[in-house]
Amino acid sequence: MKDFAYLYSPEEATYRFSETHPFNPIRLELTVSLLESMHQLDDIPCIAPRHATDEELALVHDQDYIAAVKAAGTGVLSPLKAQMYGLGTEDTPLFQDMHSGASLLVGGTIEACDLVLSGKYKRTFHIGGGLHHGFRGRASGFCVYNDTAVAMAAMIEKYHCKILYVDTDAHHGDGVQWAFYNRNDVMTLSLHETGRYLFPGTGMVTERGSEEGYGFSWNVPLDAFTEDDSFLLAYETALFEACELFQPDLIITQNGADAHVLDPLTHLSLTMKSYEKIPQIAVAAAEK
Structure with a gap:
């Protein structure tokens, strides 16, 4: 078993609401840059996150909500329906390819957990994870999907842990x-x-x-x-x-x-x- 790995990809910056929104993905780039400048990531494997599948997302999120997020990211979800799902609000505004950006963050956390439970690494760190306000059928507090909840449900299903x-x-x-x-x-x-x-x-x-x-x-x-x-x-x-x-x-x-x-x-x-x-x-x- 190896000691440590971290999960990160510049592609995670696609989870971006707007230029002025306080939840700015530049924090991920700055975190990596700071750790690199301190030589804290020397010889530490960097693993790129993957997109969560619809089946994985459905372990926590309703199918109609997943469909609404996909529609919102392509500009075809009506404002009224968006509001029903907590989307298009001041906290969680719509943005292009919302489903893709959000599912990448979820997949990264799933991979981080799986690398530990499979015995490959002792500890992992997903820099883009932690969207803890997402609900089964509603976005909330900057969080479209709940990456941690989905990862936990996936690990319990796979490892009975x-x-x-x-x-x-x-x-x-x-x-x-x-x-x-x-x-x-x-x-x-x-x-x-x-x-x-x-x-x-x-x-x-x-x-x-x-x-x-x-x-x-x-x-x-x-x-x-x-x-x-x-x-x-x-x-x-x-x-x-x-x-x-x-x-x-x-x-x-x-x-x-x-x-x-x-x-x-x-x-x-x-x-x-x-x-x-x-x-x-x-x-x-x-x-x-």
Whole structure:
């Protein structure tokens, strides 16, 4: 088993809403450039993502929604129908070849997970992944398809495994949580700014799962202006307890960086101290 690989292709920049939209794919190019300049990617294999198939997308998303996304990307979806599917909004506007750009991000996350569970790599990093607001039949919060939820469903179908999903984005990982809310083969752990102040307004401690999934949905809503030490204590405590309880076969981390103190859309106060520690703590949990 090799240690590490990352998934990236400049083609992932085709998932672009507009020139002025805050979810700008230049962040992917800048991330790769920064890591290369720090020699952190020396001798690390780079694997190009593939497009997810319609069958894979349908593990989570409704067939009529997939068809609507395809139509939207070719300009033939009416504004009224687009609104029904959460498309054409201020957050998630339409763009050319939307299905192609979105399915590439999904395929990259599927491949990243499969490379680990197949035993080829110990850890993988999909730079373009983490679209955690996508719902079964609706786009939301910059997210057309939910790449992580689809990848998790695909891995469970293929490997019959247990997956722990850990989300440290400032926004609650609502799409992933609700996709598996009544299942006991997935555990979701989200640390995020409280929904009292921030989209999507969910992620309360009372959201604990339902039916067979009761107790497998964990939320740690953080007050505005939470700083590094408080965040890291909550993160490490919750993550290690979740691992001990659930004993996952795979850990997936969603590493949104918008809890940083300089992010213009959120109100948390993390610094680079947290962003250095978050992956180190996750690796320590996985190793244990």
